[in-house]
Amino acid sequence: MTKIKYLHEFQDKDLVLNLLKKIREEAKPEIQYNFMEFCGGHTHTIFRYGFPELLPKNVRMVHGPGCPVCVLPANRIDGAINLLKKYPNLILCTYGDMMRVPGNSGKNFLKFKAEGANIKMVYSPMDALLLAEKNPEKQVVFMAIGFETTTPATAFIIKQAAQKNLKNFFVYCQHVLTPPAIGHILEAPQIREIDTVEIHGFIGPGHVSAVIGTQPFEYFAEEFQKPVAVTGFAPLDILQGILMLIKQVNENKFEVENQYNRAVTRTGNLKSQEIVSEVFQLREKFEWRGLGTIPYSALKIREQYASFDAEKQFEFKIPTENEHKGCECGAILRGAKTPLDCKLFGKICTPENPIGSCMVSSEGACSAYFQYGIKK
Amino acid sequence: MLDFKNGKINLSHGSGGRNMAKLIDELFLKSFDNELLNQRNDQALFTATSGKMVMSTDGHVVSPIFFPGGDIGSLSVHGTVNDVAVAGAKPLYLSAGFIIEEGYPLADLKKIVESMAAASRKAGVPIVTGDTKIVEKGKGDGVFITTTGIGVLLRDDLQISGNNAKVGDKILINGFIGDHGISILSKRENLGFESTIKSDSAALHKLIEKMVEAVPEINVMRDPTRGGVAATLNEICQLSNVGAILEEANLPIRIEVLAACELLGLDPLHSANEGKVITICPAEKAEILLTAMRSHPLGKDAKIIGEIIEDDDNHVQIRTEYGGTRLLPWPAEEQLPRIC
Numbered sequence: 001m002t003k004i005k006y007l008h009e010f011q012d013k014d015l016v017l018n019l020l021k022k023i024r025e026e027a028k029p030e031i032q033y034n035f036m037e038f039c040g041g042h043t044h045t046i047f048r049y050g051f052p053e054l055l056p057k058n059v060r061m062v063h064g065p066g067c068p069v070c071v072l073p074a075n076r077i078d079g080a081i082n083l084l085k086k087y088p089n090l091i092l093c094t095y096g097d098m099m100r101v102p103g104n105s106g107k108n109f110l111k112f113k114a115e116g117a118n119i120k121m122v123y124s125p126m127d128a129l130l131l132a133e134k135n136p137e138k139q140v141v142f143m144a145i146g147f148e149t150t151t152p153a154t155a156f157i158i159k160q161a162a163q164k165n166l167k168n169f170f171v172y173c174q175h176v177l178t179p180p181a182i183g184h185i186l187e188a189p190q191i192r193e194i195d196t197v198e199i200h201g202f203i204g205p206g207h208v209s210a211v212i213g214t215q216p217f218e219y220f221a222e223e224f225q226k227p228v229a230v231t232g233f234a235p236l237d238i239l240q241g242i243l244m245l246i247k248q249v250n251e252n253k254f255e256v257e258n259q260y261n262r263a264v265t266r267t268g269n270l271k272s273q274e275i276v277s278e279v280f281q282l283r284e285k286f287e288w289r290g291l292g293t294i295p296y297s298a299l300k301i302r303e304q305y306a307s308f309d310a311e312k313q314f315e316f317k318i319p320t321e322n323e324h325k326g327c328e329c330g331a332i333l334r335g336a337k338t339p340l341d342c343k344l345f346g347k348i349c350t351p352e353n354p355i356g357s358c359m360v361s362s363e364g365a366c367s368a369y370f371q372y373g374i375k376k
Numbered sequence: 377m378l379d380f381k382n383g384k385i386n387l388s389h390g391s392g393g394r395n396m397a398k399l400i401d402e403l404f405l406k407s408f409d410n411e412l413l414n415q416r417n418d419q420a421l422f423t424a425t426s427g428k429m430v431m432s433t434d435g436h437v438v439s440p441i442f443f444p445g446g447d448i449g450s451l452s453v454h455g456t457v458n459d460v461a462v463a464g465a466k467p468l469y470l471s472a473g474f475i476i477e478e479g480y481p482l483a484d485l486k487k488i489v490e491s492m493a494a495a496s497r498k499a500g501v502p503i504v505t506g507d508t509k510i511v512e513k514g515k516g517d518g519v520f521i522t523t524t525g526i527g528v529l530l531r532d533d534l535q536i537s538g539n540n541a542k543v544g545d546k547i548l549i550n551g552f553i554g555d556h557g558i559s560i561l562s563k564r565e566n567l568g569f570e571s572t573i574k575s576d577s578a579a580l581h582k583l584i585e586k587m588v589e590a591v592p593e594i595n596v597m598r599d600p601t602r603g604g605v606a607a608t609l610n611e612i613c614q615l616s617n618v619g620a621i622l623e624e625a626n627l628p629i630r631i632e633v634l635a636a637c638e639l640l641g642l643d644p645l646h647s648a649n650e651g652k653v654i655t656i657c658p659a660e661k662a663e664i665l666l667t668a669m670r671s672h673p674l675g676k677d678a679k680i681i682g683e684i685i686e687d688d689d690n691h692v693q694i695r696t697e698y699g700g701t702r703l704l705p706w707p708a709e710e711q712l713p714r715i716c
Contacts, residue, residue, distance in 0.1 A: 007634060054700045
């Protein structure tokens with residue numbers, strides 16, 4: 001392996017301490033700065049490096065819904081389990097993060113696998129495709145999940161499967177889109193009217209933007225008059241992003257700034273966008289865990305590739321959603337509450353036995369709070 | 377003669393008949409070759425040593441069986457030698473139980489057994505008794521090896537135990553963290569990921585002998601295998617009813633391991649080690665212990681990485697380079713099954 005640079009360079013202690021100093025100088029004591037980091041990867045870094053206690057008291061990070069596992073409604077898991085029950089000859093492939101997410105029945109893929117279901121963990125959708133090629137007598141379903149970052153890879157393997165004329169490979173698609181979710185949060189009555197938490201700016205998602213570019217965020221900046229800083233994931237990236245937002249708030253600006261210019265352009269990765277739009281089209285509506293139904297917020301496979309769409313090729317039931325009553329994931333995902341406000345947090349809901357989705361993935365806010373021991 | 381070039385294990389190799397005798401003679405006895413084993417009894421007969429005895433057992437199911445820096449054979453020797461040694465003991469003898477899947481290539485089995493024999497000779501701890509079982513194809517996965525070790529405490533007055541960490545004690549480690557787990561990961565076929573990282577698999581008893589000689593007041597020694605440094609320190613804190621704080625800047629972690637973890641979303645502190653020992657000793661002895669560790673090749677990169685603090689919640693914390701703190705939790709799940 002060639003040595004990866006961009007690791008220590010973006011964690012440099014002196015530069016980090018210097019940025020923290022600049023943030024303290026720039027943040028005006030009389031102003032409260034609430035910034036939402038949309039992306040779970042950012043949430044993870046913020047806790048991993050102990051930023052909440054290093055930032056000034058009046059700079060608060062609100063953790064957004066940008067963890068695809070966290071926002072997936074539990075009934076989609078139940079759907080996959082129903083699919084496996086009905087078609088015992090089928091192998092379901094999915095990412096490791098999905099294995100512990102409980103369905104409404106309380107059962108997750110790990111438990112179901114232990115009972116004999118054919119579920120395989122893959123690191124790349126390509127592995128699922130290879131599995132289908134190697135096992136022509138089996139049907140292989142890849143449970144695809146993720147924001148715009150992972151969608152091109154799914155689109156790519158669907159195209160590959162078409163080129164190879166595979167008859168035993170299918171995709172159960174849960175791909176969702178970032179801009180509609182941000183729009184929904186900005187329009188959510190909990191935020192606009194009840195005003196539990198007013199958000200003054202966004203740390204924009206770095207990897208998503210590498211694909212879609214910064215352009216889609218220009219609408220939010222203008223329409224809702226909120227600054228956006230599209231930011232990388234290293235400690236220096238995030239602090240620089242926060243500093244950009246503080247400056248914009250101070251100057252009453254609301255622009256889209258690109259902190260992550262080593263990976264992100266205004267227009268993004270056009271090749272990826274092209275392949276995604278060739279294979280996918282918008283879903284009229286999709287239910288997000290905690291955020292409810294958001295119109296045109298997810299993707300489905302186009303008619304041309306319908307023979308690879310598990311939802312069209314198999315008959316299985318996706319039951320109605322039925323979340324745990326005490327679970328506050330919804331309010332937490334909107335930034336209206338913190339994990340500490342939830343009665344289940346750390347008591348009956350833990351990373352070993354997650355009730356809500358925010359506890360499942362290491363990118364979820366509850367998991368981050370629990371793992372890194374955030375207390376009141 | 378067995379066909380070690382193209383032959384495969386079949387059920388008759390475990391049936392008690394002539395084929396099994398051939399396998400034992402031509403492979404196991406020939407490779408492990410020592411006086412006690414050569415008596416060819418179902419048990420090894422030796423005189424008990426005076427002093428406190430230590431015993432430990434460990435099953436090895438690592439996948440892949442051959443990995444950079446070792447294989448299941450050498451690992452099964454190192455793993456058990458280390459489990460005995462971290463009590464502050466000198467390992468004396470090993471036993472080995474093989475479970476082999478029908479159809480396994482004899483050439484590979486020979487490689488494993490020879491590597492095991494070499495590791496045992498190098499460690500000076502002979503394999504004195506053993507057992508072989510063959511299971512039908514599909515009922516195992518190549519080879520599983522269980523080894524048991526017996527040893528004697530280096531000094532009768534040692535008080536080395538997981539429940540013996542004291543507030544103010546220093547925490548030391550003998551070198552780089554996380555290499556074994558990442559080396560295994562890099563060889564898992566479905567990851568499409570390559571690295572130059574080698575497993576740190578090694579027998580630590582000679583290093584430990586030096587450490588105990590220099591500082592007999594060591595309070596805790598454990599090898600951070602599955603679950604890595606994080607699991608081991610959390611275990612110790614719970615057993616001793618204390619907390620621990622690590623200095624991130626002092627943690628010896630290779631840049632390659634950090635990079636791989638960054639890429640795959642893992643924490644090096646959750647990654648397994650097979651040649652590391654976490655040692656906790658009184659603060660005033662820490663420098664002496666560190667010098668003793670660094671004088672041995674397996675301890676040349678040793679570091680003091682943190683200290684034991686009072687904490688009723690028994691948390692392990694890390695002070696980041698920037699001065700913030702975070703918890704180092706128990707690993708929530710097995711990221712990677714069958715790493716040892």
